[in-house]
Amino acid sequence: MKEHWSSLGEVTVARNAEELCGVLLEKYTQDKAWVFFRGDKSLETIPVTFESHGVTVRCHTVYGVACREDLEGSLRAMLHNRVYGAVVFFSPTGVEYSAKVVHEVERSVLFVAFGPTTEKAIVEMFGDDRRRVTCKNPTPEGLVEALELARQKFF
Numbered sequence: 001m002k003e004h005w006s007s008l009g010e011v012t013v014a015r016n017a018e019e020l021c022g023v024l025l026e027k028y029t030q031d032k033a034w035v036f037f038r039g040d041k042s043l044e045t046i047p048v049t050f051e052s053h054g055v056t057v058r059c060h061t062v063y064g065v066a067c068r069e070d071l072e073g074s075l076r077a078m079l080h081n082r083v084y085g086a087v088v089f090f091s092p093t094g095v096e097y098s099a100k101v102v103h104e105v106e107r108s109v110l111f112v113a114f115g116p117t118t119e120k121a122i123v124e125m126f127g128d129d130r131r132r133v134t135c136k137n138p139t140p141e142g143l144v145e146a147l148e149l150a151r152q153k154f155f
Contacts, residue, residue: 015137016115017045025053032056040064041093043117067097075101086110086150088143092121099125110150114138 012027014020024034033056036046040061047057068074075098087102087109089095095102095118103126111132113119119134133150135142 016117017043018049021046021049025050025055033058035060037062065093071097072101076104079105084109085155086112086147088112088114089118089122090114092118094118095121095125102126110154112143112146112150114143 012023014023032054034050036057036059038046038059038061040063042059042061047059050057079101084105087105089098089111091114107130109131111122111126111130113122113132113134115138116134119132122130122132131150131154133146133153135146137145
């Protein structure tokens with residue numbers, strides 16, 4: 001197995017599905033069929049992009065995303081008993097599942113999206129008038145950079 005991975009050459013990091021598709025299509029153009037293991041909330045970015053380039057994609061849903069039964073109560077207790085400067089969302093599903101309680105949070109709270117897809121979900125769920133920033137890179141360093149930008153911009 002190790003020999004196989006070393007034969008792949010350099011490692012490239014993609015920040016999102018669009019970048020990942022670009023890297024894969026550029027480096028592996030000879031491959032005309034892919035298997036895509038994904039979750040039940042997965043977007044269609046990868047299959048649509050690959051198929052538009054003549055690459056067949058077989059999608060297999062291998063896991064499901066579920067909301068914790070006690071999420072609403074836990075969030076309500078946490079958010080209403082403390083003052084927070086920011087709420088960080090790591091996925092559109094996180095926005096969706098927490099929206100009812102987060103709607104009750106004071107409007108001055110900053111929303112931080114871990115990436116552009118999550119930012120879109122925030123705008124769709126809460127409107128375009130909320131204070132928000134989006135990580136340029138979905139990494140811990142990208143989150144720190146987004147929070148620093150927010151501090152300079154809003155605080």
